[in-house]
Structures are given as C-alpha cells and as structure tokens.
Amino acid sequence: MTEAIDPLRPAAPTSDRIAPILFAVAIFTSACLVFVVQPMAAKLLLPTLGGSPSVWNASMVFFQTALLAGYGYAHLLQRLATMRAQVGVHLGLLIVAAFFLPLQISGLLGDPDPSQPAMWLLATLAVSIGAPFAVLSATAPLLQAWYARVRAGHADGQNPYVLYAASNLGSFLALLAYPVVIEPLASLSDQRLGWSVGYGLFVVMVVGLGVQVWRRREIGSAEPAPLEASPPIAWREKGLLVLLAAAPSSLMLGVTAHLTTDVASAPFLWVIPLALYLLTFVIAFQTRPAVSPAIGLGLQAAAAAACAALIAFRTGEWLLVFTVNLAAFFFTALMCHQRLAARRPAPDRLTEFYLLLSLGGVVGGLFNGLIAPAVFDMVWEYPLVLVAAGLLRPWSRREIRPWEIICCVAGVVIALLGPLSMEAVRYAPDIRAAIPDAELVRIAQAILGIATLFAFLVRDRAVMFTIILTAIVWSGYHLARGYDWALSERSFFGVMRVAKIDDPLMGGPVHVLMHGTTLHGAQAQAQSDRCQPTLYYATSTPLGQAMLQMQARRLDGARVGVVGQGSGAMAAYKRAQDQLTFFEIDPMVDRLSRDPQWFSFINGCADGAVRTVLGDARLTMDREPAGSYDLLVIDAFSSDAVPTHLLTVEAIRGYLRLLAPDGVVVLHLSNRNLEITLPAEAAAQALKVPHLHQVYIEQSGQGDMAEASTEALLIGKSPAALEGFRDDARWRKLSPTTVRPWTDDYVNLFGSLVRQMKMAAR
Numbered sequence: 001m002t003e004a005i006d007p008l009r010p011a012a013p014t015s016d017r018i019a020p021i022l023f024a025v026a027i028f029t030s031a032c033l034v035f036v037v038q039p040m041a042a043k044l045l046l047p048t049l050g051g052s053p054s055v056w057n058a059s060m061v062f063f064q065t066a067l068l069a070g071y072g073y074a075h076l077l078q079r080l081a082t083m084r085a086q087v088g089v090h091l092g093l094l095i096v097a098a099f100f101l102p103l104q105i106s107g108l109l110g111d112p113d114p115s116q117p118a119m120w121l122l123a124t125l126a127v128s129i130g131a132p133f134a135v136l137s138a139t140a141p142l143l144q145a146w147y148a149r150v151r152a153g154h155a156d157g158q159n160p161y162v163l164y165a166a167s168n169l170g171s172f173l174a175l176l177a178y179p180v181v182i183e184p185l186a187s188l189s190d191q192r193l194g195w196s197v198g199y200g201l202f203v204v205m206v207v208g209l210g211v212q213v214w215r216r217r218e219i220g221s222a223e224p225a226p227l228e229a230s231p232p233i234a235w236r237e238k239g240l241l242v243l244l245a246a247a248p249s250s251l252m253l254g255v256t257a258h259l260t261t262d263v264a265s266a267p268f269l270w271v272i273p274l275a276l277y278l279l280t281f282v283i284a285f286q287t288r289p290a291v292s293p294a295i296g297l298g299l300q301a302a303a304a305a306a307c308a309a310l311i312a313f314r315t316g317e318w319l320l321v322f323t324v325n326l327a328a329f330f331f332t333a334l335m336c337h338q339r340l341a342a343r344r345p346a347p348d349r350l351t352e353f354y355l356l357l358s359l360g361g362v363v364g365g366l367f368n369g370l371i372a373p374a375v376f377d378m379v380w381e382y383p384l385v386l387v388a389a390g391l392l393r394p395w396s397r398r399e400i401r402p403w404e405i406i407c408c409v410a411g412v413v414i415a416l417l418g419p420l421s422m423e424a425v426r427y428a429p430d431i432r433a434a435i436p437d438a439e440l441v442r443i444a445q446a447i448l449g450i451a452t453l454f455a456f457l458v459r460d461r462a463v464m465f466t467i468i469l470t471a472i473v474w475s476g477y478h479l480a481r482g483y484d485w486a487l488s489e490r491s492f493f494g495v496m497r498v499a500k501i502d503d504p505l506m507g508g509p510v511h512v513l514m515h516g517t518t519l520h521g522a523q524a525q526a527q528s529d530r531c532q533p534t535l536y537y538a539t540s541t542p543l544g545q546a547m548l549q550m551q552a553r554r555l556d557g558a559r560v561g562v563v564g565q566g567s568g569a570m571a572a573y574k575r576a577q578d579q580l581t582f583f584e585i586d587p588m589v590d591r592l593s594r595d596p597q598w599f600s601f602i603n604g605c606a607d608g609a610v611r612t613v614l615g616d617a618r619l620t621m622d623r624e625p626a627g628s629y630d631l632l633v634i635d636a637f638s639s640d641a642v643p644t645h646l647l648t649v650e651a652i653r654g655y656l657r658l659l660a661p662d663g664v665v666v667l668h669l670s671n672r673n674l675e676i677t678l679p680a681e682a683a684a685q686a687l688k689v690p691h692l693h694q695v696y697i698e699q700s701g702q703g704d705m706a707e708a709s710t711e712a713l714l715i716g717k718s719p720a721a722l723e724g725f726r727d728d729a730r731w732r733k734l735s736p737t738t739v740r741p742w743t744d745d746y747v748n749l750f751g752s753l754v755r756q757m758k759m760a761a762r
Helices: 013-048 055-077 085-098 119-139 139-150 160-183 188-218 235-265 271-284 293-310 317-344 347-375 381-392 402-426 429-434 437-459 463-484 542-553 567-574 587-593 601-605 617-621 650-660 677-688 749-761
Strands: 487-491 494-503 506-514 518-524 561-563 579-584 611-614 628-634 661-670 689-697 710-716
Touching: 013 119, 013 160, 013 188, 055 085, 055 119, 055 139, 055 347, 085 119, 085 139, 085 188, 119 139, 119 188, 119 347, 119 689, 139 160, 139 188, 139 347, 160 347, 160 381, 160 749, 235 271, 235 317, 235 347, 235 381, 235 617, 271 317, 293 317, 293 381, 293 437, 293 463, 317 381, 347 381, 381 463, 402 437, 402 463, 463 677, 487 587, 494 587, 518 567, 542 567, 542 628, 542 661, 542 689, 542 710, 561 567, 561 617, 567 579, 567 601, 579 587, 579 617, 587 611, 617 650, 628 650, 650 661, 650 677, 650 710, 677 689, 677 710
Parallel strands: 561 579, 561 628, 579 611, 628 661
Antiparallel strands: 487 494, 494 506, 506 518, 661 710, 689 710
C-alpha cells in the first residue's frame, strides 16, 4: 500500500537550498529586463516625437498600464488550482510573446499626429512591445505567489513580500545602468539583441522553476497545496490601497516634469525620481526597514512643508531646490509605501494586493501623463498631489487640542500675509520703487517659511497639516505668477510661458518666450526696436551671420528653412523675395508666435507670408523636394534637452539632400548640460563634408535680451558653399575629433555629459 503524502512536509534538503535562490534570481532578472526595456523603448520612439521629455511621462502611462495587465493576469492565473498548470500556462505565454522579439517600433499606425501625439504613442507601444512586457511584468507577483506555496511550512514562506525588495533592487540597478553603461557601450540594435537574449535566459529560469515543481513528486513531496483562504479585502481598504499607490506614482512623474520644466533640463534627470521611487519600495518591504515608519513620517512632514514654500519660485540655488523637491518626493513616496507594506494581506491575497498597487500606479500615471497636460496650463499636478498626500498621513484619533487649532489658524494667516503684503505694496509707489522684485520675493519666501513651522507642529493632524500646506502653495504661486510670467500654456510637448520684462536699453517692455528654463525668443515692444531679431537670432550671432550671408548671395531671393519656430525671430530677416519655412512640432508654439498680442515677428515684421510645417522635422523634411533650400537652420530644443535624432549622421545627410549645390546648414549647439559639438563634428567628418565652427560671446552694454552667446557648426554641401564664411575670422576649422558620431542606432548622452563636466571644471 502506498504511503499518503503529507502536503505540508518540507521538501528535500537540496530543493530547499535551490528553490529560494532560483526564485530570487528569476525575480531579479525579470525586474532588470522590465526596467531596461522602458528607457530603450522610449529612446526608439523619441525620433518620431521631437525628443520631447513628455515622451517619457506618456511612455510611463503605457508601462504602468501594461504592468496592470500583467498583474491582472498573475491574479487570474491563481484560479488554476495546481502550480503545474500555472507554470505551464505562463511558459506558453512567454514563448508566444517571444515572437515579438527582437523589440522594434511598429510602423503599423503611421506617423504621429502633432495634435494627438499621446494616443499615437500609447497605441504604438501596445502594438510594438505590449505582449512581452505585460507577460514579463507578471513575474514579481506570480513568483511570489508560487514561492508562498512552495515554501509553505517554512518561516520565509510566511512573508513572500520580501521578494518584492529583490524585484525593486533589480529594477533600481537596471535603471541606473542604462544611461551609464548600456547606452554608451551598445547601439540600439545591440541593446535589442541583448534584451532578447536576456528574455531567453529568463524563460530558461522559469523552466527551472517548473522542474522544481515537477520533481517534488519524485523526491516524495506533494504538489504545493493552495494556501488557506483569508478574509476578503474590504472595498474601503481596497480604495485606500489604490490611493496610497497612486500618490507616489503621480509624484514621480510630477517632480520629474517640475524639475525639467521649471528648474533645469539636465540629461538623465528622469532617472533620479524613478530610482528613488524604486528605492522606497525596497525600504518599505524590507524585514527591517532602513528608515522606520515613525522617522519617515517626521521627515515627510518637514520635507513636504519646505517644498511647499519653495515650489513656485525660480531661484539660482538649484542644488537647494533639487534637494528639497527630491527629499519631499522620496519621503512622501516612502510614507505611502510603508503604509502599504503595513497593510499587506495574507499570502493567499498577494496577487490581489499587487493588482491594487498596480491599479494605483496607473491612476497616478494617467492623471499626470494624459489628463494634466490637457487640463492644466502648467505643472499643477505636482503641487496638487504633494499637498493632497498630506491626507494620506495617519489620522490621529485623540481629541484636538486648543494649541493645534491656534497653530492651524496662525499657519494659514501667515501664509496668506505674503500675497496680501505684495498687493498692498503695489499701491504704495514709494515702497515699490525702493524694494527690488527679487527682494520682495525673498521676503515672501521668508514669510512662507514661518508658515511651514506651524504646519510641522500639527503634522499629526493630517487635515490641519494639509490645510496649511494648501495655503502656502497657493500663496507661493500667486506671488510667482505676478513676477515671473504673464501667460502660461501647456501642450503634450511642454509648458510655454511669455514673460514681460522692462529693459530701458531695448526701449522698455520686452516679451520673452520660455520653454522651461530655455529662452526661445524675445521681442522688444517699442516700435523702433520691434523688428530687431534678438538673443540667438541677432545679426551678430552665427545664426544671424549665416542668414545675412545667404541673403547677400541670393539678391533675387533666398530659400530658408528653420527647424524650431520659437517666437519666430528668424522671420524678422525675411525680405519680399525670400521664402521662409518653419518646421515646428508643437502647434501651440506656432499659435503663440503668430499672435501679435505676444510676438509679431511673423505677422508684422516679415515681408510676405511665412510657412509653417507641423510635425517632427525629420519626418516632415523627408517629404520636401531635394535641393529646395539655400540655408537650413537647425535650432530645436525642448527646455534645453537635445533632440539627439536631429544631430545624427542620418539626420545631417537628410539636411544636405535638401540643400542647393552651394547651400549650407547651421546646427545651433548652445547647451548648458551637454557637450554636443564633437558628436556633430564627427558626423560631418563621417559624411566627408566641409564644416566650420564658431563660438560667439555676447557683448556687454546691451539689453539683457538683445543677443545671447551662441555656439554653432556650419556645414556646406560642397567646398564652394563655405565661400565667404572662410574669410570671416569668427569661423574656424576644428581639429579632427576621435569622438564616435551619433547615429540613429547609437547616441552616447552620458559621454556628452562627462565631457561638459570636465570642461566646466577647467
């Protein structure tokens, strides 16, 4: 008679040693693959959407939605009673998804519509990489559920959630490795191939896990029994779990948009918030957290209050602003994730728990990636969620004390003193004239700083804490709007602002177009100076020089194309006989630059009609006839972020195709964060075309917006094209470079960042 098998009896010693290691390695590997594919896929998409940082935020919406689909699949798979059946189904889907490899962006949906780019992006990602990503993303909850069954009766089997720390550690390391190691060393083709190999190795690991399950009968162990059912999660609890997951997801995208738009558009800046986001998961789900929940709550209150006081203002103290914003995000995300970890259900509800977390991530991502750009005229979602997260702090049940009410009232009153004082000063000309705007802002910030102290004192009262933060943030934005900009509008491609400044050297009022921290044009409003091109487009800069030189050559009319419309300043040069075409990806920019209320270079200064072609320049210029331009000016920047696909060998070859035999292309290379001249020169070398370089330093004694220091590379279709420029001492020939040229298959932004840092350190 066969002996009955005890389902709770531990597996053989060899299996006990191998199983935990195999589970941990498989989860770690899948997390690495999931987070390597995200920047890789976004990079594959950038060339079709103008290199906008918004591509990353919108892509995150897709990845979070695909993650939700994967988690939903993992949860439904638990309805199969046996692990053997679950392993078999999962292996089958992994193999089916492998038919989508190597990863590539499908052209099934054609080119994106500039008026609806987000929908095109989401659909294209779904068609291109949706299947392998969704199946792979199911790994973390699925393997944790299997682990709980395989290790039932063991101490570690009672808390499979610790494996979530391994998952997020893999994600964290993969994310940091992409810009620093993977991108500089491997082309996109190599990355796609390498990812496919990694995917294959992961499938082998899942086969190994299946073997472990199948071998249990051979070594005297039973099929892991289903876990004992625990009480269902209440709907109110489900709603709280979704909110606790949604807030950090929203804040991650919000702080990224805020810092890249309003503070500095530094390369790889998106890596830092996402890395911190993953790190909070690692800490929250540790058995012994590095930051205890009690300490985390105190740090969150202090960081959130300080951030509320600074969030609206621009300041030269970038390090302070970055530190405060990232600290507020980190400790708020940690607070939410620690509250999630504390509320995790029994292991049999594990996949449902992760499904709710994923749903919260999608809710936060949808709000930031799709809803906010359509509803708000600036990055309002970040301060809004930062303040609302105060309500997710624990609510004290003890009786409210009188001093807490006094602190709440005092905090709100003090916070509102700033705007009230500024309004009063406006009607006191003597005081207003005696105190500079910058000093007024510093005074207002000091007042808001006092209000943050009262917010911290009532941090245990979630509602009171949130009320004071709301007053601080509202006051800050009310003050900042009055002194920083007159108009703010937003599209998928970013936030555009028009500032009004007074410059006596430019005849008085000047309108300035800003995309984040980058100036995209300025126009004096005085009639005498209104049609004078300014900043990078002034007659003294390389861009202005090239325009004047070409017009001198083509007295009967020059054919000029400009990538990047901005305020339309290049239109100030247009004569009646010239033809001028702007290539602009953002319809909002075209509308603002043609509105005489703000700028009149196009409708007012240009002699004759000016054409605008909407869409990504690489795509739209491919449809232009060969030899149809005498001069091309490549001047596309998205808040100082380089659209790298416009500086590749293939891109420059396309520009040369459009030029007349003696035509020239000017690459505007001014950049605060990246050294991009050498890759551009390397591309010209690879194409064996003549080129000249110039760095123009703005002259003193002029208006602030009269001109700007400008770096440019001039490339001719033939040696004859550079005649006239060679005789100008401002243009010089660069020494040959050994830097690898950028191509559509290879871009090394990290190398450009390192070179810029070395130059700055000299």
